[in-house]
Amino acid sequence: MTVPDAWYLGLSAVLFAIGIVGVIVRRNPLVIFMSIELALNAANLALVTFGARLGSPDGQALVFFVMAVAAAEVGVGLAIIVVIFRSRHRLSVDDLSLMRW
Amino acid sequence: MSFLFAGVVAAALLGIPHLLAPRRLTPVKMEPFECGKDPIEIAEGRFPMKFSTVGILFILFDIEMIFIWPWAVMYLQLGWFGFLEMLVFLAVLMLGFLYIVRKGGLEWE
Amino acid sequence: MTPIPAPPIAWNALLPILVLAGTAMLVLLADLLPPRESKQHLGALALAGIIAALVIALVRWGTDVCGFRDMVRLDGYALFFDIVIAYAAALVVLLSMDYLRRRGAESGEYYALVLFAACGMMLLASAGDLIIVFLGIELMSLSLYVLAGLFKSRRQSSEASMKYFLLGVFASAFLLYGIALLFGAAGSTNFERVAAAAARNPHDTLLLIGVALLLVGFGFKISSVPFHMWAPDVYEGAPTSVTALIATGSKAAAFAALIRFLTTALRPLQPDWTALLWILAALSMTVGNVVAIAQTNLKRMLAYSSIAHVGYMLVGLVAGGPQGTSAILFYLFAYVFTTAGTFGVLTLCERTGGTPEPDGDGAVDVREYAGLGRRSPALAFALTFFLLSLVGIPPLAGFFGKFYLFGAAVRAGYVWLAVIAVLNSAVAAYYYLRVVVYMYMREPEGAAATLAPSFAGGLALAIAFIGIVLLGVMPAPFVELAQVAVAPLLR
Numbered sequence: 001m002t003v004p005d006a007w008y009l010g011l012s013a014v015l016f017a018i019g020i021v022g023v024i025v026r027r028n029p030l031v032i033f034m035s036i037e038l039a040l041n042a043a044n045l046a047l048v049t050f051g052a053r054l055g056s057p058d059g060q061a062l063v064f065f066v067m068a069v070a071a072a073e074v075g076v077g078l079a080i081i082v083v084i085f086r087s088r089h090r091l092s093v094d095d096l097s098l099m100r101w
Numbered sequence: 102m103s104f105l106f107a108g109v110v111a112a113a114l115l116g117i118p119h120l121l122a123p124r125r126l127t128p129v130k131m132e133p134f135e136c137g138k139d140p141i142e143i144a145e146g147r148f149p150m151k152f153s154t155v156g157i158l159f160i161l162f163d164i165e166m167i168f169i170w171p172w173a174v175m176y177l178q179l180g181w182f183g184f185l186e187m188l189v190f191l192a193v194l195m196l197g198f199l200y201i202v203r204k205g206g207l208e209w210e
Numbered sequence: 211m212t213p214i215p216a217p218p219i220a221w222n223a224l225l226p227i228l229v230l231a232g233t234a235m236l237v238l239l240a241d242l243l244p245p246r247e248s249k250q251h252l253g254a255l256a257l258a259g260i261i262a263a264l265v266i267a268l269v270r271w272g273t274d275v276c277g278f279r280d281m282v283r284l285d286g287y288a289l290f291f292d293i294v295i296a297y298a299a300a301l302v303v304l305l306s307m308d309y310l311r312r313r314g315a316e317s318g319e320y321y322a323l324v325l326f327a328a329c330g331m332m333l334l335a336s337a338g339d340l341i342i343v344f345l346g347i348e349l350m351s352l353s354l355y356v357l358a359g360l361f362k363s364r365r366q367s368s369e370a371s372m373k374y375f376l377l378g379v380f381a382s383a384f385l386l387y388g389i390a391l392l393f394g395a396a397g398s399t400n401f402e403r404v405a406a407a408a409a410r411n412p413h414d415t416l417l418l419i420g421v422a423l424l425l426v427g428f429g430f431k432i433s434s435v436p437f438h439m440w441a442p443d444v445y446e447g448a449p450t451s452v453t454a455l456i457a458t459g460s461k462a463a464a465f466a467a468l469i470r471f472l473t474t475a476l477r478p479l480q481p482d483w484t485a486l487l488w489i490l491a492a493l494s495m496t497v498g499n500v501v502a503i504a505q506t507n508l509k510r511m512l513a514y515s516s517i518a519h520v521g522y523m524l525v526g527l528v529a530g531g532p533q534g535t536s537a538i539l540f541y542l543f544a545y546v547f548t549t550a551g552t553f554g555v556l557t558l559c560e561r562t563g564g565t566p567e568p569d570g571d572g573a574v575d576v577r578e579y580a581g582l583g584r585r586s587p588a589l590a591f592a593l594t595f596f597l598l599s600l601v602g603i604p605p606l607a608g609f610f611g612k613f614y615l616f617g618a619a620v621r622a623g624y625v626w627l628a629v630i631a632v633l634n635s636a637v638a639a640y641y642y643l644r645v646v647v648y649m650y651m652r653e654p655e656g657a658a659a660t661l662a663p664s665f666a667g668g669l670a671l672a673i674a675f676i677g678i679v680l681l682g683v684m685p686a687p688f689v690e691l692a693q694v695a696v697a698p699l700l701r
Contacts, residue, residue, distance in 0.1 A: 071164035
């Protein structure tokens, strides 16, 4: 018995929603960042599922690019977090309030 | 032929350091899992930022494997064009590595 | 085992991008050589690369090549944007050379990152496939995130970098999920295949959700209301030369991809997205201009005004057709010169000398410009000139940009939108002219900043100045160029 496509897509949609909600409700930049990565991987799951349904390798090829880009994002993001942490010794997006309106 | 070459390269990579590199066994190095921290410790608290710097650099190079792996699977069918293309890819990657080393990104102290 | 044939490589289709990427790597390598006293030679090298890309784009004008399974397309449209982007990047490099030294943040990677960002922008301009759009946006944005945090010791700079990064990656997640859903709906990420799928079944749920998510992602990148909240903070916190690049190049490139995507891939859905963009345009113009009135920080004011300008450009997209679309291209051209010039004056006026305090702003408060007309007549004149062009006073470039945009909207029957746009332009005049009033009619309070205009900075301002005068005095040839450029999209 194979798992129907709709289940994968449902899982992907749920993961994406969790990621988006995580970005909105969490206050730690690291956790926000993890939530965004979750959303990106939800997109990857959708790409692979659609690729399998269409019988084309394109979906998987796209996922490779997305993974490489996500790794670059991790590199840049963690570096920025390190810089912020060095100057403040605390991590919360509520502290990022030097500039308002 | 390719497999033989690959075997030679792998053996050389394992063997040459064995012959050339100095071997200084310290108690830290003899630990079963040596990573710069005590293996048995309460898992909270902070650890030095240096680890994350090295971690960031590691991720960048690690993820390039996703391009090398499918290339290696299809290596014979891709022929010389694929080989040259991978050389260009690795050259760009090595440029980045050279940049990190020269800028002191991997210096511990 | 059957050998896989080597795919053809269309070098031609990537030529300007390859030149820029090669130069960026050369800059990185040159930075490894034994250090010199100044890094200006790296800036000169970067500038040479940008000029080479510009010359290639000019020489190739009139050609149309596709490559890599139609993923990349270097047609007149892409070349037009390549030229705009090359100008923006060149002006930014010229402005940075002495600005960075004054702020004590000279580094080789700065120039390399500007070049990589320009690569991403050009990739966006010639994208014929959604995955290229994604890669282009990421290449551009990742470089800009780092550039925004360049002044590591200044807390606002790292804060801007963090905000830009988190919101930018958040937008990328939306964009990517939209791409995934479109891939599922159309079976391909190629623009033309998407168009075929949309024509077959225009109200496919998967397709519509995908398009909505994609538009959210694009909305963030062009910073239109209601996805604009990152712009003011990032513009304020980032180094001013980087702000200039974010305001000009990244906006032009995101618009390039958005226009091509909407007019080629989503043409069957035009009535739907036109209605949506009508609302976005009206909101962006109004919110941007009204909030800009309340700003005293010039960089923040320009951020809100740039949101308003996005609204004006969306008016052209709503109007559609060759007139509306070519009007956006002309407007962007004028906007790049004007905005680069404005931020250029700001970089030259930023407080100099001594070690800047970690949280200290440069001279970016409007009050610090009091009396500039007497202290530095040339700079004050240049800033007045650029601001008047932003207002849209004839015969400057900004006037003709607005004229063509709003004219296209009226001709397409969107009279109300044109009325909103004209009213907004009048509101905008208030806060732009306030700066001019400060410069010429107020006495400076306390010690005035000393100004240190440099040759490179002066050259950048002169180029922007000449560009605006040219576009304003004889707009007709440039409008024709823009019309030639959009022709391949609307076939």
